[in-house]
Amino acid sequence: MADTGFTALRQFSFTTRPYLAVDDATGAPIGLDDLDVRVGWMLDLISGAEAHLLSRLWQPATFDVLVAGCDSRGRKLPMQGHVAAARLGWTPHYPDGVYVPSRVTRVVTAQAVGTLRALAYRDTAITALSARFDPATGRIAAPTTAAEYVPCGYARGVVRQLTARSHRTAGVAAERLRITDVQAPPQTSAMARLSAADRQLAHITVTDAVMTLTVTLPTTPAPEGRAQWRRVRVTAAIPPHLHARPISEWHLPTLHLDHRGLLLRCAANEAVPVADMRSGTTAVGVDWSPSTLGAAAVATETPDGLVSDYRGFTYDDRGLGAKLARLQTEGQMLHRKAARLTRLAATAPPEVRAELEAKIAVLDEHRTAVGAKRGKINRELAFHFARQATDYAVDAQAQLIAVEDLTTLETRGHGHVNNNRAAQSARRQAVVALAHTAAEVGITVVSVPARGSSALCPGCDEPLARPGGYHDAWCTRCKVGGNRDHIAGVNLAKRALLGKNNVTPRRGQLPAIRVAEHAPVRQCRHKKSPTPRRPRHRRVRHSLPIAPQRMGVTPKQHVPAPQASVWDTVKPVPPHGDAGSRDTRPSPTPATQVVDSVRST
Template identity: 80%
Template sequence: MADTGFTALRQFSFTTRPYLAVDDATGAPIGLDDLDTRVGWMLDLISGAETELISRLWHPATFDVLATGRDSHGRTLPRHGHVTAARLGWTPHYPDDVYVPSRVTRVVTAQAVGTLRTLAYRDTAIAALSARFDPATGRIAAPITAAEYVPSGYARGVVRQLAAHSHRTAGTADARLRITDVQAPPRTSAMARLSAADRQLAHLTVADAVMTLTVTLPTTPAPEGRAQWRRVRVSAAIPEYLHRRPISEWHLPTLVLDRKGLLLRCAATETVPAADLMAATVAVGVDWSPSTLGAAAITADSPEGLVSDYRGFTYDDRGLGIKLARLQTEGQLLHRKAARLTQLAAAAPPEVRAQLEEKIAVLDGHRTAVGVKRGKINRELAFHFGRQVTDYAAAAGATVIAVEDLTTLETRGHGRVNNNRAAQSARRKAVDALTHTAAGVGVTVVSVPARGSSALCPGCNEQLARPGGYHRAWCVQCKVGGNRDHVAGVNLAKRALLGRGQVVRKRGENPRIRVVEHAPVRRCRDKKSPTPSRPRHRRVRRSAPAATPQVGVNQTKTVPAPQASVWDTVKPATPQGVTGSREVHTSPTPATSVVGSMRSM
């Protein structure tokens, strides 16, 4: 842990659920089921008004105003979304004879303006790409200025949308399209961000590890007056791991409903130690690996120059990567089935269409469940990875962790399936989890350029050879090499140490180094990186006699499974003794007794 004497504020999020709800005026208890119902009524009003407002504003003039950032009088638009909507006259509409407080309208407009501001960047990119798109060839011309540059991955998706639009309009579309021409208004999720409101709608108090949220909720699905909105005190327990954290401020939560009921997505600000990048002498480079989530290596700045032992740390995902690949394949299969049934239902008779729509609903439900499961596994994988890399950096005394800039990183050249699988890995979540975990011990995560990190030698900056295949790298001139991901980690750590004086900081983003400088990294025989911890296995009692196979029983030969990797394209061979189209493994009867086969505790 780096103790520089400096501190910084860090925001983080967590979730909790209420265990008690009472009426704020009378103190009468309210059942949690009734609480979920009343919250659902408010979310229905918010989501309906937000969807209507976004649909009404879905035209190019809206994005022109947001792109310029100024109103009709030339004044700069405010940062808060509800203030921007009030100045521009963007007011949501509600059903007739329904009363909604002005503070709830703040929540609606803040969420709608936030969504439209996010899409303003996409509108600018689509307009720039459509001007360079050729409908005859389906390609885009090279950008002329730096302002026209768009990441290649995003550009390919836009090209598909432009080609589909050109096919629908038979090539008669204008040369410059907008996001409103190629995309429909986005669907918004039902939630209420209470941070956009003031104390008249909600306020929060924390005492004795209990969070008490006082919020105004409707008492009917269609309230007709102020009397049908009443204040409710909701009590929720703060997670135990936050009890001893130096939290300086608690923020209003976001209300959502899931299958278990009301969920509070909370945020807080705490004080963490801050590292001095200029004083950093040891850095850890994290390279995103195709076979696992990532690998790390150490580079140190010594009086003799940059040194490294080229011994890295490879993250063990405990089989979660293979499970994610299986769930991804299953989700894609369900998507293809639903798309095919949708095509068939469009031209089917009414009675057949009803049957197909029922099947499509079932497939959509399964696909949603697969997506939820993938999200949970991705989160578990990201935070486990963040903790492992943070411990590795803390043990080495590093104060900087360099990760590849994800905006310039693209997986290509390994086939359609493997490229898609690597592109959908939890890298963004892993960076966020690593940033959060490392900040707790005073380690800063910076983004460095990714190009050439796995192909160039850290010593001479020349192309590396691949004598052992894709996963090996070797420099004939410098006589250094090893695992391809470990060599890349050395390069990334070197770029962080050389560019620590040219760090670019932006609000809401990690510090970023945009320049690539070179200095030779000498191989040091001294141990620079810590030895990763390995799980200890139980000792087995060897005093028991060896098992004697029974007479007349054919023992099935055990064949070890191949090493799991997303790049494996050869199917494993069928084990010996197995015939037919399915593997049927027989379980031979053990010859030893239960007592004789017990392991020592």
């Protein structure tokens, strides 16, 4: 790792929960249950006003203004969502007789404008695809200009929508379709992004690993005046893995309610070392594999050319991949059953319809729970993979980590079930987690082209043979081979080293290498890649100790304990006290006593 001595600010996020709440004016304690209720009242006002605003603005003229980026006077729209909404006259409406502060209105308009700006790209893509769509064949023509290019995965989804619309309209082709013609207004979640407001609504202070948030909350579900909005001081603990980090700025959190109560989604800026990409001589290539989340291999640039030992590291997901596949199958089964009951309820008598609707509600609840569990496992899987891949790159003294460009990566040729399972893996979340953990040690993560990485030889750039099946690769010309994913990792690392002088920076995304250059990678005799760390498994039950035999007594037969399960592992402690997850929760010992004393009954 080549450190230039410079540092850069990096923003990261984490989550925490409050353990104490008091009234800012009187200092009287507020129960956490009462705090959740008051936050829920504010979130109901924000989500209701945001949904009503999005439904009013769900028209083509809205996206025309956002794509143009100018108001009626030709002035450029500001980046702040609430300022742009005020200039365009987009104001939310609240129920009659309800008073909402102007700072809360800022939060509503900022969230609504952010959603509409994200959908403006989809509106442009749908318009371009509908102009090239043929209702008779159900296919789209090839793009003629670079501006008409749309990622293949998104294009397939739009084609399905256009095909369904053509069936409903008896094959009549529309001249120009917009997103408002094929999609309904988006459903937003109940949350409050306090970063859009100023100190009159909320402000934050951090002292001694404790974060104090002062926020204005309503005292009734329908406040009628300013007096029914009072300041509340909420105290939460900073996760232990952030105590030793050089954090320069703390940002206002986003308020969210889940089944456990109030959740604070926070963000902060910290100083991280900056590595010189141009002087990097060692790179680690990460290949996304259909069998596991990913695999990695190392390539090194020497005066004699590129070398590699063609040995790699395959990530062990500890059985989480099998659990995700089971949960995905269960969620799809619940979805099919709920859809079937919905069709039956449409033509059923009123008494039977009520019973079917009750069953549908239970199925939807179970499906939501399965989705939440899948999200947690995906997040744990992504950060566990990122931590192991970062440690592998640090041991290899690499300056670059090359990952495949996910916009050009498609899963095909493995059957309907396996393609769907691979497409729903946590690859994008793993990329974000990898960039997060690698930046802490000064390693840059770049995106490289994915085409041909596992099909071409790193030495001669010719197609590889598969003598042992799909996961085996061999080049008869260069006499090199091994695991298919490891060969792909060498190719990705080679592309990162050859294109390190032509990196395209992208705002909000990973720096990208657009062109895949080729140079032969020679197989070296000495070992280049480090030996990956393996967690040791422990037993679930220990065998009973063998007692000394006594004369004249028949000893009992002791049955040894079964082998340890892959779910019970002793995880090695990562460096710097980071557990590999952004929401590592602190020890609940000090907070539990306070919570039990202040939580209302």
